[in-house]
Amino acid sequence: MKKELVTLKKIAQILDLSTSTVSRALNDHPDISEATTKKVKQLAQSLNYVPNIFAKGFRKHRSNIIGVIVPNITHYFTTTMVRGILEEAAIKGYRVIISESNNDVLKQTEMLNTMMQFGVDGILASLTKMTRDIDNILPILNKVPLILFDKVSNKIPCTQITINDEEAAYNAIEHLINIGKKRIAIIKEREFSYTSEKRFSGYLKALKDHDIEIDEKIIISVDDISLIQGKRMANHLLSIKKRPDAIFAITDSAAIGVIQTLKKFNINIPEDIAVVGFSNSSHSTIIEPKLTTVDQPGEKIGKNAVKYLIEEIESTTDILTNKMIEIKGNLIIRDSTFKV
Amino acid sequence: MKKELVTLKKIAQILDLSTSTVSRALNDHPDISEATTKKVKQLAQSLNYVPNIFAKGFRKHRSNIIGVIVPNITHYFTTTMVRGILEEAAIKGYRVIISESNNDVLKQTEMLNTMMQFGVDGILASLTKMTRDIDNILPILNKVPLILFDKVSNKIPCTQITINDEEAAYNAIEHLINIGKKRIAIIKEREFSYTSEKRFSGYLKALKDHDIEIDEKIIISVDDISLIQGKRMANHLLSIKKRPDAIFAITDSAAIGVIQTLKKFNINIPEDIAVVGFSNSSHSTIIEPKLTTVDQPGEKIGKNAVKYLIEEIESTTDILTNKMIEIKGNLIIRDSTFKV
DNA sequence: ATCGTTCCCGCAATCGTTTGCGTGACAATA
DNA sequence: TATTGTCACGCAAACGATTGCGGGAACGAT
Incomplete structure (x- = not known):
């Protein structure tokens, strides 16, 4: 010793x-x-x-640590982003400390502060759902570079990295239209969520572009977009008189819930009702029928986030950058919308 | 700024x-x-x-950072352990830096060294599969406390935290016997793996205790215990003349592969062949029939790992501790072994 | 009055690295 | 020769917190 x-x-x-x-x-x-x-x-x-890393940091006021905050490290997609972050950071000579906010806004701000006090050189954050009180986040911006990824908020003036949610959703809906679906339901989030809204507007845009009537009755908003809610909402959608012939769930887990209840009622997928999700989670190939979904290149997002963050860290100028970067997600067509 | x-x-x-x-x-x-x-x-x-964290660390030679190395951060079970680690560490006032070895032994030792140089107070590691050259790890032990969790190795003299693999496997097999199965196959890992061996010996013990003949032909070893290998080995097991009436896969993913091919051949689960896995991964309730498996309390493992590590960090004595801690895993009985 | 304690607190060194400034040696130039 | 310039390096301060040691004040006991 x-x-x-x-x-x-x-x-x-x-x-x-x-x-x-x-x-x-x-x-x-x-x-x-x-x-x-x-x-x-x-x-x-x-x-x-x-x-001696301490003496060095002591002198240079640099820790070569970046802080990462995610709502839930248990989600597969999150881990792929984390993997990208770890890789890129290692290459650039940075270490990564990770925290989980558990979708708790208070915890989130607390973590932001701890990280700051701890001397991270920059922070990468994926926000909790209901992050409305931006006031707690803004002070950070003056002290240390911050970049948002995946769960972002356009209220915060910093660079943000997301999937091209709108476009990807548009493509998903267009795919449903192409296979002959005419009455497409959507299950989205009720609470304001940047990604949910984006995907929703992609949905609306696609319907409009193809002259399909938009029916409020099959636009479903839920509080938390989970498997359970997917089941519930599928039940609900089956109960209305003019059933949809396709369901677009903003999230894979909800889509899987939908599939499970459709199967319970012996509804043929995709003939009677097609289903598409979003995320390409590992579950999407376990469920039967395999789920059509949007693959989100998590590692790429992570790497890009680190890249932009380090750019800001090592830049000498103090101006806040405010870029919006979109990474392309790709529709993966599987059995839940397409029968060979 | x-x-x-x-x-x-x-x-x-x-x-x-x-x-x-x-x-x-x-x-x-x-x-x-x-x-x-x-x-x-x-x-x-x-x-x-x-x-000022740097000045403090500079003086006290303490960073209040612990390093964590895992083979693959993408695995659900791993993330649950990570969650436990993060929680407990936060409570105790430690930050966590994470690295992923990608099951690459070289990367693993490199990471151990980087972390050391970086001044972590202690290291928590889950080893890559084929960690044979202990020589690279031993020097660490003199410099900074190290604790192994989940993927451990009894060749390394340090405290280690695992599931009670043997006992849990024993219980799983006993359950299969209780539902009337008499010819139980196992799919395990070929490469030396502490957990695999433990589960295997639980399997053997259970069979012996119930006077069931042990047949080498239905003891299958594979290089990597994946979904694909599960499928392959299920195929193989179906091809031998005296088919098993139950399959115990050392891992959920392999068990799911097994189920998928059994379904392909229209074999009734669990009547014809029952299946049990290990991990209680999130997939195990998505697959149909739902998978009987052993739930591993990941958070508990993580928390305990941190607890013991900090104990060592803050202890003044320099003796290497060498405890073996086992956390109980619980068999969760689902449709793949039991029909209501 | 002297001594010994106890209670609070200050002095100054220290950790290892970085960095502004200074300096001696030597060469080039006037 | 005197001046200037360049090169290669050393001196010493500084970063902020911790800590061994010492010391003054107050008080009681002798």
Whole structure:
């Protein structure tokens, strides 16, 4: 546990140099001659020198840590984004600390603050659903770069990275139309959710473009978009007089709930009612029939988020950037909308 | 971005005290009178003082960060453990940095080293499958506390936390026997895997205890225990002359592969062949019939891992602890073994 | 009056690294 | 020769918190 630390001073003593020279040599400072630089680096190597991270951070006010906050780390899609974040961060020499907000707004702001106090160089956040009180988040912006991904909010002036939800939803609906569906229901979220709204507007746009009547009765809003709610809403949709012939659930889990109750009532999928989800979760190939859904390239989102964040961290200018980046999601057609 | 930092010195100046007094006051040092302690704390509060984490770590050689390494963060069970880790760590005032080894041994050792250099106070690791070259891991033990969880290795002298794999497997097999199954196959891992071996020995023990013949032909070993392999091995098991009447797959994903091919051949589950998995993954209730499996309390494992790790971190003695902790997993009986 | 305690608190060093500034050696230029 | 410039490096301060040591004040006991 003791293990005599190797420090700049030690290297300096051995080489009969000053610590400053050693430091500069290791950092490729132009003031230092090639010869000594080489000498220093060699010794450092052989002594297995590692710079004291604390002293370094202490001086430079840099931790090389980025903080990540997600609502629920248990969701498969979230983990794929996290994977992308970890990869890209490792490449760029950053470590990642992760927190889970459990969709609790208070916890979320608390975590933002802890992370700040803890000295992260930047924060990547995927917001909880009902993040309305932006006031708690805005102060962060002046202190440390913040980038939102996946669950974003256009009320916050910072760069944001999402799926092209609207377009992807549009494509999904168009696919349903192409296979002959004319009465397409949607199950979306009631609480304001950026992604839900985007997908909804893609839905509306597609219907309009194909001159299909929009019927409020088959536009279903739920509080939490879960498997259970999918079941409930499918039940509801079966009970109305003019049944839909397709159901677009804003989320795979809801779509799976829908499929499960349709099967319970022996409704043929996709002939009687087609179903499409959103996420390409791992469940979508386990359920039968396999679910048509939108694949979201999580790793790509994660990587991009890190890329933009580090850009902001290492930029010298202090202006808030405010880009909106969209990553393309792809419709994956499976048995729930298409029979071979 | 500038934002005049609040430091001990500033507080000291305002209160006309020395920084040392302020420091001690904030740390509840007995030398400081109640009155001044109170005064200092109040001012610190109102000034929104946060100790500079770098300076603190610099002095105390403590980062209050623990490193976590997992093979694959995408697995549901892994995320539940991570959740437990995050929760417990947050409570204890530690941050968590996570890395993914992707089941790559080289990456794993590299990550261990990076984390060490980075100054984590301790490391929690779930090992990659084929971690044989313990040599890369042993040096870590002298430098920083290490605890293994889930994927462990009894070759490494440190405390380890697992499910009671053997017992749980025993219970699963006993359940199969109780519902009348007499010829029970197992699909396990070929490569040495601590958990696989444990589950296998539970299987053997249960069969012996119930005087059931052990048949090598229905003991299947595979390289990677995946859904695909589940399908393949199910095919194989169907092809042998004395078919099994139950299949115990060491893993949910393999069990799901098994179910999928059994269904393809119109074999009744569980009447003809019962299936049980291990993990209680989220897939196990999506598949039909719903899968009987062993629920592993991931959060509990995570929490315990953190608890023991912090214990070691904060202990003053330097002796390597070497406890084996087992967390109980519970058999969850569903349709794949039991018809109502 | 002197001594010994106890209670509170300040001084100053310290951790390892970075960095502004200074300096000596030497070469180039006037 | 005197001046200027460049190169390569050293000095020392600084970052903010912690901590061993020492010391003054107050008080009681002798």
